[in-house]
Amino acid sequence: MRHLLGFVCCLVIFGAVANAGGTEYxxxxxxxxxxxxxxxxxxxxxxxxxxxxLIEQPYWGGNPRSLIDTLNLGGYLVRVFDLQTNKQIFSRGYCTLFGEWVTTDEAIAEFSRTFHESVIIPYPLRPVQVRIDRRDRNNIFRNVFDMLIDPADYHIRKEKRCSxxxxxKLVENGPAxxxxxxxxxxxxxxxxxMHKLREDSDRFIAAMFTTEPFKSRKRDFNxxxxETLSLDSSVDEPRKGIYKNNFLGLSFNTFDLERYMLSIQNKPIRDAASRAPYDLVVIIANTDRYGGGGIFNLYSISCSDNEYDEYVFVHELGHALAGLADEYYSSDVAYNDMYPRGIEPWEKNITALLDAKNIKWGDMIEGDTPIPTPPDSIYADVVGCFEGAGYSAxxxxxxxxxxxMFSKSLIDFCPVCRRAIEEVIDFHTR
Ligand SMILES: [Zn+2]
Incomplete structure (x- = not known):
């Protein structure tokens, strides 16, 4: 018993040093x-x-002062309760590959599929209840999963992976x-x-930090x-019959779309990422084909050698870091009814305009701006409400x-997207 208490004390002291200021933590x-x-x-x-x-992670990269999620982003919400007091001690919104797949024809035809996912929480000191909620079609969170976890359970794996x-360290501005x-x-x-991976990473990071709001907030990032190794060069292209032995399993034609490039191999991604503290996984695919994808709090993926690769890298970061919706509506997508009619999307940068007097970015609209706003070039620098967004004209x-988030023009994010990204940066750094 004395030995056990000593162990717990060590953990608490270690936490106190590394997370100064996070008393709840x-x-x-x-x-x-x-x-x-x-x-x-x-x-x-x-x-x-x-x-x-259940796998112990060497790091939890999050902000100990932001244990409870106040951003209200994502289709799913994980919540952690201290079992003894029933106090909510952690929550985080996120999106899943499953959540996108359910809007495809395959899912609507009641074909059943399984996706592998990870939820990463700070390591509890005492037994906890973990709950996962999912937004229903009215965007109300409903409970879909519950489990108890005892941190002393010896079935929790502790081996270091991908060591x-x-x-x-490419950019280092302070403690994680x-x-x-x-x-x-x-x-x-x-x-x-590997030298190419280093060069590609440096180039994309430079592109990211020349785009606002990342440019002004560079000191808030690490x-x-x-250096993730694959046996083969490049990634899968199923429509061309090309299959590679690439470690993270990236593949074009996700959901049978030409340019959608994701991975359904969650374990190697999480194993490789566990080598460093992180808030977000960013993956570079060694391919000259145009493609990528970004899912909120899951990962951001970009091609490496296409004329639009820097655009893709920063665009997908908008999805993955801040849960931004696509603002375009003219491209081919696999989704049906991604945004049900008459329901306000949770994403900060699109609206169903159900109440013109209560628009989510209404405080940024000048009084004389017509709503809806005509798609006229005289409104090019004006915040308004332009019809056409989220794959719908x-x-x-x-x-x-x-x-x-709208076009491939290499412009910055619009003021509303910029503010949404800054809110996420603030959440991680306050
Ligand atoms: Zn925008």
Missing amino acids: EEYFADKGLRIDLFHTGTATTEIFSLDD HFKVR DRKVDLVILGDGYRKDE VRLV EGLYRSSLDCR
């Missing part, structure tokens, strides 16, 4: 992470989670608990291409590169004529 959590691996199974109308594995991958920590992983880079509105 020290009371409930150790200075490391707990990865909860889940299988997420269902169709468009059903879904269940089941536990796969053979080197970690490089006070910064937005990006971890860059490369996919489809062989050992003899960026680390995990009608019924959804964006705040500016153009934006990094």
Whole structure:
């Protein structure tokens, strides 16, 4: 018993040093992470989670002063309760691959699929209840999964994974608990291409920090590169019959779309990312084909050698870091009814304009701006409500004529997207 108490005291003291200022954190959590691996199974109308594995993480990269999520972003919400007091001690919004897939024809036809997911929480010191809620069609969170976790359970794995991958600090501005920590992983880079992964990473980071609001907030970021090795160069292109032995499993034609490039191989991504403290995983795919993807609090993915690659890198970061919606409406997508009619989307940069007197970015609209705002060049620099957004030409509105989330023009984010990104940066650094 004495030995056990000594162990707990050590953890508390360590947490206190590393997370100075986060008193709640020290009371409930150790200075490391707990990865909860889940299988997420269902169709468009059903879904269940089941536990796969529990894995101790060497780092939890988040902000100990932002344990409770105040951003209200994401289709899913994980909440952690101290079992003894039933006090909510942690929450985080996020999106999932399953959540996108359920809007595809395959899911609507009631075909059932399973996606592997991880939820990462700070490592609890005492038994906790973990709950996962999902927004229903009216955007109300409903409970879909519950489990108890005893941190003393010896089934929680503790081995360090991917320890053979080197970690490089690319941008270092301070301790992880006070910064937005990006971890860059490369996919489809062989050992003899590691120099290219370093060069690609440096180039993308430079592009990111010349785009507002990242430019003004550069000192709020840390960026680390995990030199992720693949046996083959490049990534899968199923429509062309090209299949590579790429470590992170990136593939074009996700949901059978030409340019959508994601990975359904969650474990190697999380294993590689665990080498560094992180708030967000950013993956560079070693390919000259145009493509990528970004899912809020899951990952941001970009191609590496296409004329639009720097645009893609920053655009996908908008999805993955701040949960921004696509503002375009003319491209081919696999989704059906991604934004149900008559329901206000939770994303900060699009609106269904259900109440013209209560627009979510109304405080940024000048009094004499017509609502809806005509798509006229005289309104090019005006915040308004322009019809056409979120894959729909009608019924959804964006705040500016153009934006990094709207077109491939290499402009900055619109003022509304910029503010949304800054709110997330503030959440991670306050
Ligand atoms: Zn925008």
